[in-house]
Amino acid sequence: MPELLTIAGVQQAERQLSRHPGLAELISRHGPCPITPLPGVQPWLALCSAVIHQQLAGRAAAAIEARFRSRISTAPVPDGVLALSDDDLRGTGLSRQKAAAIRDIAARAASGFLPDRTEADRLTDDELVSRLTAARGVGRWTVEMFLIFTLGRPDVWPVDDYGVRRGWCVIEANPGLPRARELLHWGEAWRPWRSVLAWYLWRAAEDGSTGTPAAQ
Secondary structure: OOOOOOOHHHHHHHHHOOOOOOHHHHHHHHHOOOOOOOOOOHHHHHHHHHHOOOOOOOOHHHHHHHHHHHHOOOOOHHHHHOOOOHHHOOOOOOHHHHHHHHHHHHHHHHHHHOHHHHOOOOOOOOHHHHHHHHOOOOOOOHHHHHHHHOOOOOOOOOOOOOHHHHHHHHHOOOOOOOOOOHOOOOOOOOOHHHHHHHHHHHHHHOOOOOOOOOOO
16 A cells, blocks of 8 residues: 655654755745545545546636536436536536546446556556546646645655746745756655655745646
8 A cells, every 4th residue: 555644754854855955944934734535525526526626727627616516416427427428517617528537437447447546545646647648638736736636645745846846946046946856856856755845845936936737
């Protein structure tokens, strides 16, 4: 069974991260990282939520997601989504592309290709990336956010995330965005707590008035 973030794990992570002066200051300012597993959340539904929120402001995405969940409230399972017509899905405010992606996610979950929560909790991070990115509209970044914020995996390192890259610029006092390869190398020192590292880099990006699409 893969490791999950716990209070003790976060405390250990913060002790390790505090070796970097910039990270130590962020930990002091923002307090403990709040990432923890969200029990009972099914992967297919978490992916649908992620697709809904792609490239949308938080309030608009939340309104669409509320309408989507209302449509499936009597049958909050993949088959409940598949029973909806395209007009039903589009009526929630989804674009044609997002409606198609959500239908594909539901179909893959109904067929068993996408793991349920019990299976997902047993799979490694790499196995989940491989399985979940097969769904339409689901890229590596989306799965990384699922691994961090739904499953509470401790060592996910989203090197392509804009907020992580901007946060690195802040704590390293470097104006140039790092390349993924550079971040991969830099992040090696912070194993096995890179999910916690990412959370503090998102805070650094916010503090530096840079913003981040992934901050939660």
